[in-house]
Amino acid sequence: MSKTKIPDAEDRGIVSVADWTKPRIRRTMRASHAVLLVVLAVSGLGPLLWLGKAALTPTQDTLRTPLAIFPNGIEWQNVVTAWSTIHLDVQFANTLWVAAGSWAVQIVVATTAGYALSILRPKYAGVLNALVLGTLFVPSVVLLVPLYLTVLDVPFVGISLINTFWAVWLPAGASAFNVLLVKRFFDNLPREVFEAARTDGASSFRLFWSIVLPMSKPIVGVVSVFAIIAAWKDFLWPSLVLIDPMVQPLSVRLPALQQSIELGVYLAALAISSIIPILLFLVFQRMFLRGAGLGGAVKG
Amino acid sequence: MLLIFGIFSWYPIVQSFVMSFQKTNLVTAPTFVGLDNFVKVLQDPLFLTAVQNTVWFAVLALLFGYPIPLIAAVLMSEVRRAKGLFSALAYLPVVVPPVVAVLLWKFFYDASPTGVFNSILAMVGIGPQPWIQSITAAMPSLVLEATWAGAGGTIIIYLAALTGVAPELYDAAEVDGASIWRKIWHITLPQLRGILLITLILQVIGTAQVFLEPFLFTAGGPANSTITVLLLIYRYAFQNSLGGDYGAATALSLMLAMFLAVLSVVYFRLTKSWSQN
Numbered sequence: 320m321s322k323t324k325i326p327d328a329e330d331r332g333i334v335s336v337a338d339w340t341k342p343r344i345r346r347t348m349r350a351s352h353a354v355l356l357v358v359l360a361v362s363g364l365g366p367l368l369w370l371g372k373a374a375l376t377p378t379q380d381t382l383r384t385p386l387a388i389f390p391n392g393i394e395w396q397n398v399v400t401a402w403s404t405i406h407l408d409v410q411f412a413n414t415l416w417v418a419a420g421s422w423a424v425q426i427v428v429a430t431t432a433g434y435a436l437s438i439l440r441p442k443y444a445g446v447l448n449a450l451v452l453g454t455l456f457v458p459s460v461v462l463l464v465p466l467y468l469t470v471l472d473v474p475f476v477g478i479s480l481i482n483t484f485w486a487v488w489l490p491a492g493a494s495a496f497n498v499l500l501v502k503r504f505f506d507n508l509p510r511e512v513f514e515a516a517r518t519d520g521a522s523s524f525r526l527f528w529s530i531v532l533p534m535s536k537p538i539v540g541v542v543s544v545f546a547i548i549a550a551w552k553d554f555l556w557p558s559l560v561l562i563d564p565m566v567q568p569l570s571v572r573l574p575a576l577q578q579s580i581e582l583g584v585y586l587a588a589l590a591i592s593s594i595i596p597i598l599l600f601l602v603f604q605r606m607f608l609r610g611a612g613l614g615g616a617v618k619g
Numbered sequence: 620m621l622l623i624f625g626i627f628s629w630y631p632i633v634q635s636f637v638m639s640f641q642k643t644n645l646v647t648a649p650t651f652v653g654l655d656n657f658v659k660v661l662q663d664p665l666f667l668t669a670v671q672n673t674v675w676f677a678v679l680a681l682l683f684g685y686p687i688p689l690i691a692a693v694l695m696s697e698v699r700r701a702k703g704l705f706s707a708l709a710y711l712p713v714v715v716p717p718v719v720a721v722l723l724w725k726f727f728y729d730a731s732p733t734g735v736f737n738s739i740l741a742m743v744g745i746g747p748q749p750w751i752q753s754i755t756a757a758m759p760s761l762v763l764e765a766t767w768a769g770a771g772g773t774i775i776i777y778l779a780a781l782t783g784v785a786p787e788l789y790d791a792a793e794v795d796g797a798s799i800w801r802k803i804w805h806i807t808l809p810q811l812r813g814i815l816l817i818t819l820i821l822q823v824i825g826t827a828q829v830f831l832e833p834f835l836f837t838a839g840g841p842a843n844s845t846i847t848v849l850l851l852i853y854r855y856a857f858q859n860s861l862g863g864d865y866g867a868a869t870a871l872s873l874m875l876a877m878f879l880a881v882l883s884v885v886y887f888r889l890t891k892s893w894s895q896n
Contacts, residue, residue: 331786331789331790332696332697332781332789333693333696333697333789333799333802333803333806333807334697334799335789335790335793337793338799344799348697351694352694352697352698355691355694355695355705356704356705356708359691359705359708359709360708362712362767363708363709363710363711363712363771364708364711366712366723366724366727366767367711367712367715369735370723382733383733384733384738385733385734385735385738386735386738386739424623428623428624432624450624450629451624454624454628454629454632455883455887456880456883456884456887457632457876457880458824458828458875458876458879458880458883459828460828460849460852460872460875460876460879461631461632461635461869461872461873461875461876462628462631462632462635463852463853463856463868463872464635464638464852464856464863464865464868464869464872465630465631465632465634465635465638465869466627466631467856468631468634468638468865469626469627469630469631469634473626474626474630489623489626489627490627492623492627493623493624493627493628495628551716552716552717552718554717554718554831555830555831555834555853559857569716569718570716570717570718570719571718573718573719573722574718574722574835577722577725586726589719589722589723592716592718592719593715593716593719596714596715596716597711597714597715599714600707600710600711600714601707604703604707607710607714608706608707608710608775
């Protein structure tokens with residue numbers, strides 16, 4: 320067939336190369352793509368551009384003519400007020416802390432658990448594995464109330480973690496999904512390397528630290544991305560355990576702000592809260608999109 | 620690791636079973652009350668409302684949110700230039716923190732004639748709408764925002780699946796003279812069957828636990844028209860002036876969990892057989 324000579328035919332889609340040469344089809348495809356692009360731009364980018372604009376617009380202008388672009392000039396004061404007077408800087412730092420801590424706990428738990436279940440394999444590994452994987456089927460809804468009471472009065476220790484970051488960090492670590500991901504990855508690592516290290520007299524810890532961890536960069540990357548995104552997005556749990564505004568992350572603080580501050584400042588606060596995730600996405604686009612595609616295969 | 624899972628996963632799971640049969644208020648010692656909590660929840664008139672609303676949310680979310688990403692993904696898979704731009708635009712709403720997305724849309728839904736959406740409607744000659752302040756329009760408004768926030772993720776999943784469709788199938792169909800529509804209907808959609816089922820189940824699991832939208836947009840109102848199951852659980856436990864009714868909350872959580880567990884078993888089976896192919 321002649322069309323196989325066209326390089327594009329390799330990664331062809333539904334519309335064949337032959338179809339593309341027909342003017343009617345080409346015009347329809349072009350038109351529908353143009354429409355799609357406009358729809359995506361308006362719906363995807365539109366609200367965010369509007370938020371960016373509104374963050375710099377005086378409150379009265381946004382209320383009276385929400386769609387006008389800077390009818391009476393730019394109001395930088397909104398952002399300044401939100402950051403320093405409303406003290407969004409505190410919640411901003413808290414958000415970073417919450418994300419960093421959840422990330423660290425999740426990485427430590429997931430890699431050590433994966434290591435124990437996949438490579439060390441103690442006698443009771445089978446039971447342990449079943450217990451961990453079993454929690455995959457327990458939706459987080461069930462845990463809401465008992466977990467809250469647990470954090471309120473941690474068993475055996477008898478202290479309350481309310482208003483401490485530990486209340487968010489520690490439960491985040493109990494993620495069976497992470498353990499599953501890491502364990503699957505470790506299962507596929509070449510066993511001979513570990514045995515060689517063993518014969519050279521490496522301890523379990525050394526084997527983990529100097530051999531397994533350096534080999535597991537890809538999976539640690541995946542777990543990290545999921546962990547940080549989830550921590551940044553979470554609302555319900557942190558809103559229950561972080562009651563003091565001084566320890567709250569942005570997502571918990573924002574709803575409380577809406578009644579108490581001026582609209583322009585409030586919209587600036589919303590914009591400030593979204594800017595980091597959006598920038599991260601624009602920089603690491605490929606990683607985000609690959610993660611999203613992967614998410615379909617493993618978990619939503 | 621054992622400690623983390625023990626304290627923050629296994630212990631609370633066991634606790635939730637125990638507590639659903641107890642009367643607990645943290646002040647007096649818990650007492651066993653048998654199935655009282657379950658009976659109480661089932662007899663609560665809000666229970667039926669919450670279930671109906673949650674189902675209604677799920678149905679609307681399927682109507683809005685199921686076909687749109689599929690159509691968009693099929694169209695996008697045929698894009699030859701600047702494909703990345705399309706995906707990036709589609710995915711952008713997903714990276715906005717959900718709380719910000721809801722609060723922003725809440726402002727868009729301002730019912731006054733100078734509200735953002737009402738101003739846009741005015742341009743095309745439609746009068747102001749009440750949006751989230753009306754009993755009938757509130758739920759669809761919530762779903763519209765949820766679809767906006769979630770569609771991008773589904774589009775990317777479909778796009779990934781579409782690249783997995785073997786080109787030979789299309790070549791073969793063309794030999795038989797199949798049109799573009801027939802190729803979509805007889806090859807593309809059947810090839811996506813597995814992933815379509817998976818996103819369907821994931822969507823039902825997600826919508827059954829919907830909380831953020833009704834909580835932040837309407838707090839369950841107007842007139843309880845947007846109260847959902849998870850919101851009811853939250854009210855039992857954390858918004859009770861008489862102290863938290865943790866028994867009723869865990870009883871309702873367990874009932875919801877049973878339903879979800881069935882779905883996730885189905886989901887797990889599917890992904891397993893699907894990833895083996």
